[in-house]
Amino acid sequence: MNWFPENVSTFGGEIDSLFYLILYITGAWFVLTEGLIVFFLIRYRRRQGSKAAYLPGESLRQASWILVPCVAVLILDLWLDFRGADVWAKIKRQVPPSDLVIQITGKQFNWEIVYPGPDGKFGTEDDLQIDNELHVPVGKVVHVVLKSKDVIHSFFLPHLRLKQDAVPGREIQAWFEATKPGQFEMPCAELCGFGHSGMNGQLIVQPQEEYEKWVQEHWPKK
Amino acid sequence: MKIFSTDHKVIAKQYLSVGLFWAITGGLTAYMIRWQLAYPETEVPGWGFIAPDFYNMLVTMHGTIMVFFVAMPILLAAFGNFLIPLMIGAQDMAFPRLNMLSFWVFALASLVLLSSFFVPGGAASAGWTGYPPLSAKAAYTGVNWGLNLWLLALALEFASFLMGGVNFLTTAINLRAPGMTFFRLPLVVWMQLTAAVIFMLSVGPLIAGAVMLLMDRVVGTTFFLPEGGGQPLLWQHLFWFFGHPEVYVILLPGLGIVLEVVTVFSRKPVFAYRPIIYATIIAGFLSFIVWAHHQFISGIDPRLAMPFSITTIIISVPFAFVIFSMIATLWRASITFSAAMLFALGTLGVFIFGGLTGIFNGSAPVDIYIHDTYFVVAHFHYTLFSAVFFGGFAGLYFWFPKMFGRMMNEALGKIHFWLTFIFFNSVFIPMHLVGLRGMMRRIANPMQYEFLKPLEPLNQFITLSAILLLLSQFFFVINFFMSLARGKAAERNPWQANTLEWTTDSPPPHGNFAEVPSVYRGPYEYSSPESAEDWLPQNRPLTAPRAALR
Numbered sequence: 001m002n003w004f005p006e007n008v009s010t011f012g013g014e015i016d017s018l019f020y021l022i023l024y025i026t027g028a029w030f031v032l033t034e035g036l037i038v039f040f041l042i043r044y045r046r047r048q049g050s051k052a053a054y055l056p057g058e059s060l061r062q063a064s065w066i067l068v069p070c071v072a073v074l075i076l077d078l079w080l081d082f083r084g085a086d087v088w089a090k091i092k093r094q095v096p097p098s099d100l101v102i103q104i105t106g107k108q109f110n111w112e113i114v115y116p117g118p119d120g121k122f123g124t125e126d127d128l129q130i131d132n133e134l135h136v137p138v139g140k141v142v143h144v145v146l147k148s149k150d151v152i153h154s155f156f157l158p159h160l161r162l163k164q165d166a167v168p169g170r171e172i173q174a175w176f177e178a179t180k181p182g183q184f185e186m187p188c189a190e191l192c193g194f195g196h197s198g199m200n201g202q203l204i205v206q207p208q209e210e211y212e213k214w215v216q217e218h219w220p221k222k
Numbered sequence: 223m224k225i226f227s228t229d230h231k232v233i234a235k236q237y238l239s240v241g242l243f244w245a246i247t248g249g250l251t252a253y254m255i256r257w258q259l260a261y262p263e264t265e266v267p268g269w270g271f272i273a274p275d276f277y278n279m280l281v282t283m284h285g286t287i288m289v290f291f292v293a294m295p296i297l298l299a300a301f302g303n304f305l306i307p308l309m310i311g312a313q314d315m316a317f318p319r320l321n322m323l324s325f326w327v328f329a330l331a332s333l334v335l336l337s338s339f340f341v342p343g344g345a346a347s348a349g350w351t352g353y354p355p356l357s358a359k360a361a362y363t364g365v366n367w368g369l370n371l372w373l374l375a376l377a378l379e380f381a382s383f384l385m386g387g388v389n390f391l392t393t394a395i396n397l398r399a400p401g402m403t404f405f406r407l408p409l410v411v412w413m414q415l416t417a418a419v420i421f422m423l424s425v426g427p428l429i430a431g432a433v434m435l436l437m438d439r440v441v442g443t444t445f446f447l448p449e450g451g452g453q454p455l456l457w458q459h460l461f462w463f464f465g466h467p468e469v470y471v472i473l474l475p476g477l478g479i480v481l482e483v484v485t486v487f488s489r490k491p492v493f494a495y496r497p498i499i500y501a502t503i504i505a506g507f508l509s510f511i512v513w514a515h516h517q518f519i520s521g522i523d524p525r526l527a528m529p530f531s532i533t534t535i536i537i538s539v540p541f542a543f544v545i546f547s548m549i550a551t552l553w554r555a556s557i558t559f560s561a562a563m564l565f566a567l568g569t570l571g572v573f574i575f576g577g578l579t580g581i582f583n584g585s586a587p588v589d590i591y592i593h594d595t596y597f598v599v600a601h602f603h604y605t606l607f608s609a610v611f612f613g614g615f616a617g618l619y620f621w622f623p624k625m626f627g628r629m630m631n632e633a634l635g636k637i638h639f640w641l642t643f644i645f646f647n648s649v650f651i652p653m654h655l656v657g658l659r660g661m662m663r664r665i666a667n668p669m670q671y672e673f674l675k676p677l678e679p680l681n682q683f684i685t686l687s688a689i690l691l692l693l694s695q696f697f698f699v700i701n702f703f704m705s706l707a708r709g710k711a712a713e714r715n716p717w718q719a720n721t722l723e724w725t726t727d728s729p730p731p732h733g734n735f736a737e738v739p740s741v742y743r744g745p746y747e748y749s750s751p752e753s754a755e756d757w758l759p760q761n762r763p764l765t766a767p768r769a770a771l772r
Contacts, residue, residue, distance in 0.1 A: 004658055014587065015587050015588060018587055019588050022581050023582075026578035026579070030574065034571060034574060037552065037567070037570065040552040040555070040557075041557060044554060045558075045559070046557055051749050051756055052748065052756065054751055055490065055550075056494075057495075057497075057547070063494050070542055070543050074536070077535045080581065084587055088524070088531075088586050091587060093524060093525075150355065150362060151362050152353055156594075158673060161590060161591045163590050163591065165519055172521045185673050187662060187665075190594060191349045191356065191663075191664040192356060193278075194275035194347075194364065195274065196278070196665065197664075197665040197670060198670040
């Protein structure tokens with residue numbers, strides 16, 4: 001069964017496989033603990049003439065029955081922590097150099113998307129600004145500079161496993177590389193007012209030639 | 223019964239009544255939220271259309287009500303007030319009048335919160351976490367007085383629970399009966415005390431934050447508004463520095479109730495009594511250094527995420543210990559399935575699931591995707607619903623005879639349990655799946671998004687289950703009032719339990735005990751070789767021959 005929407009980013013697979021690793025480990029604990037409970041409830045239900053055992057579990061010998069599983073929990077915890085640290089570093093720390101930088105500003109209740117234009121600089125006359133439509137080429141590293149004009153919004157690309165809050169007064173970096181052309185949704189994931197529900201944009205991932213054609217047609221000329 | 227009473231048992235019942243009133247209100251908000259998600263843009267039966275800003279108000283108030291006005295008053299204030307003096311063999315709380323004041327301040331907080339529904343602009347709608355700037359300026363939500371009153375209600379509630387916490391600690395430290403050493407205290411008392419300490423140490427920063435937020439709103443300061451040099455993230459740190467320990471403030475008393483009930487109906491000592499206390503204290507310490515796991519994607523320095531991810535995942539160890547202790551208590555036991563026991567076992571079973579899903583959220587990379595989705599909502603309902611409702615019901619079915627002097631109907635109680643258990647799981651298991659498909663929290667209409675449209679049948683299933691879950695609670699309401707009026711008179715110790723509250727009348731008179739009890743042993747000496755019966759009350763003197771043998 002497919003738990004997630006289709007993954008179309010380079011790092012999305014890492015997140016998904018970490019999820020599945022946690023799922024298998026916690027799933028095993030779930031079956032083990034709940035199974036034991038159900039077994040004990042049936043096996044040790046009250047019966048005529050039987051008396052419960054007197055087991056305070058205070059001595060180290062008795063307590064080790066639960067201390068040993070606790071050590072197992074700790075070891076698995078640390079394993080997940082180290083695996084998680086690797087994935088986290090890959091996504092957040094080892095950011096690849098950008099092929100394209102785009103500014104995205106949240107405002108009640110739209111995503112304002114700004115391309116630097118032919119001069120490659122923001123805040124100049126040839127910037128291109130559009131609402132709720134993000135065009136990117138496939139297979140290129142896109143850096144996003146997230147800003148907000150009013151309240152906190154959260155930039156969410158479910159199919160790319162990317163979520164990052166946009167905080168007013170800050171410029172927060174995020175990045176992604178799409179692996180497949182197509183059109184994907186780009187909702188806001190943080191409550192931002194009465195129009196929060198429906199605050200949505202479209203990410204349009206295009207093959208390189210198509211993207212360049214779009215640039216030719218829409219970007220201001222030099 | 224006096225309304226302005228200083229008797230801890232009366233105050234406990236007052237907290238319980240107000241908590242149950244709010245539980246019904248919180249349930250109604252849940253019903254309206256769920257209807258809107260399953261059948262958006264249709265009239266909610268019995269209410270009407272729900273506009274988006276009204277929907278935001280519903281989710282905000284649902285969280286506020288359930289955490290601060292149901293979980294806290296029932297689990298901490300009602301059970302703590304009722305049980306601590308009775309279980310330690312005291313006549314009342316250390317400061318009875320402060321106790322009364324604590325309740326009436328809470329009642330005032332309740333009135334303020336209730337009134338916020340009726341002011342122009344409606345009640346608060348910036349989420350129960352009240353993140354600024356959304357919460358800091360009326361222009362962003364259209365709510366002005368509603369949010370001010372929301373902050374005022376929270377401040378009053380915190381003042382009330384600070385008074386309660388001081389009282390709990392002083393009482394348990396100073397008023398224990400002769401022989402009631404700290405390591406003879408029932409675990410629910412230990413858990414209540416740990417919860418009180420956690421609460422008192424963590425609430426300060428949030429009170430400061432609430433005052434700053436109120437000033438931003440009313441006086442025009444800019445603590446959290448970037449246009450005046452403020453920092454929106456500051457609020458999140460202050461809020462969650464309190465907010466995450468708060469989770470354990472609610473959870474611990476729930477687990478304490480379960481430990482009492484499971485032990486009594488297993489007729490066996492709780493497994494590893496002292497280590498459970500140590501585990502609880504360790505969890506209490508750890509709870510102060512996990513808060514930023516709510517902020518992995520909020521814009522904090524990415525280097526800060528890993529330490530918080532590690533502490534968050536490690537906190538599973540002390541809780542695993544408590545869970546394993548409960549399971550080991552069932553091993554070679556002699557188990558009776560009363561309604562109270564069913565709810566206690568339900569808490570255990572459900573809480574394990576909620577604890578395990580917490581690992582997903584605690585893992586920072588996975589959280590990038592599941593943060594602010596219904597996976598998180600499903601997770602925390604598995605932990606909090608289990609502690610508050612399963613745990614709370616276990617406690618009510620168990621101590622009802624002592625509180626009101628009458629027995630509850632066991633058959634109705636068991637029906638109530640099974641319906642609650644089945645429908646709870648059919649609400650919240652599918653909710654995890656909805657979250658994994660990416661459905662965001664706090665959106666009023668999932669049908670506005672292409673990628674969420676296929677979830678419509680699942681959302682409708684969840685909503686129907688939620689309605690059945692709410693309707694199942696009528697079995698409790700009927701049982702509660704019928705037993706109150708016509709239940710069989712309760713004897714002193716209907717469950718043959720060891721702890722001191724069962725050695726006095728049901729209900730106990732003002733002053734609790736005819737004479738101060740003396741305590742000779744720990745609270746869980748069930749099936750002890752020292753006794754012919756399978757129980758041995760804490761206050762029964764050592765028998766003469768036995769004493770001579772020593």
